[in-house]
Amino acid sequence: MKVLGLPILTVLFFGICPAFGGRPRGRILRGQEAGAHQMPYMASLQEDGKHVCGGFLIAPQWVLSAAHCLEDTVNGTFQVLLGAHSLSNDEPHKRLYSVRRLIPHPGSGRNHNDDDLLLLQLSEPAALGTHVQTLPLQREDREVPAGTLCRVAGWGFTSNTRKRPDKLQYVDLPVMSRAQCNERTFHDGDITEKMMCAESKQKDSCKGDSGGPLICNGIAEGVVATGSRVCGNWKKPGIYTRIAPYLTWINEVMGLAN
Known part of the structure; x- marks a missing residue:
């Protein structure tokens, strides 16, 4: 290139x-305000x-x-x-x-x-x-274990009424295994090896958070990509592009x- x-x-x-699929690209729902300049x-x-x-x-x-x-x-x-x-x-x-x-x-x-x-x-x-x-990037091409609590932050919508915050928000979400995320109940085989999922049970990234980091143990593991039309829909876990x-x-x- x-x-x-x-x-x-x-x-x-x-x-x-x-x-x-009509999904909103990128999508912090029910999180909290970050400490000033904490990130x-x-x-x-x-x-x-x-x-x-x-x-x-x-x-x-x-x-x-x-x-x-x-x-x-x-x-x-x-x-x-x-x-x-x-x-x-x-x-x-x-x-x-x-x-x-x-x-x-x-x-x-x-x-x-x-x-x-x-x-x-x-x-x-x-x-x-x-x-x-x-922010350091993950340089080892390995899976983040399911259940690992990771953090996502942004200035995206904080509710499905399209309320947008002025101050940085964050939420901690557990990683979902690719196998589970690919089950028919969830994303039905759409999640490739270059993607990862995090649970979206009422807490979620939301519209305007796209492009932000998914941080696990202080390292950027993924980038906010997409998810459900309705943020916080547990059947459509958030999808993140793996960085490694x-x-x-x-x-x-x-x-x-x-």
Whole structure:
């Protein structure tokens, strides 16, 4: 994949082509407000000053998110807000960065949930410190044991009435085994080896949380992808894109674009 020499704000729509099964892409329901700047790696992907999706800082100049977030933009451009707890209040370490390149995984697309990852190269390296930090990625391609309690955070809807928070929310969810998640009662065989599930019994990620990290034992294991039309539906566990299988692609893109 060649990304060198692309103009500022170039969008590489590899396979972004209508939505899979009618599901809302990305979907924190019945969670709680995070401590201020407790998660300094969190990013808000914004268009015209409005939050669209989540993401997280993985290197000083790179944010990882979900490719389907591009479907929610009008003109395919983002700015990235870092160092924020509140989206609206003045905060001394909050800063909005322009984006040099948006690079979706070439296998991603509107009509399926495969390869749902997006890399954003900031126009300049983020100023790291107490309020802005990177989050380590899982580098061992292994399954997270079922029942492991993992955390997901974001500024997405906090209820099915589309209430959106101003301050960062989080929820802790147990991982569901792929075998169980693929049962007919749940996702009926749709969950590939590059995906993972977390239970959604009333607590769930919700619309606007897409692209945020699923963090297990301090490591980013997955990226919020999709789930039920109604957040918190126990029959449709949240689906997350596993990160470890994509490390080669992530490293290649970040290396090529330097």
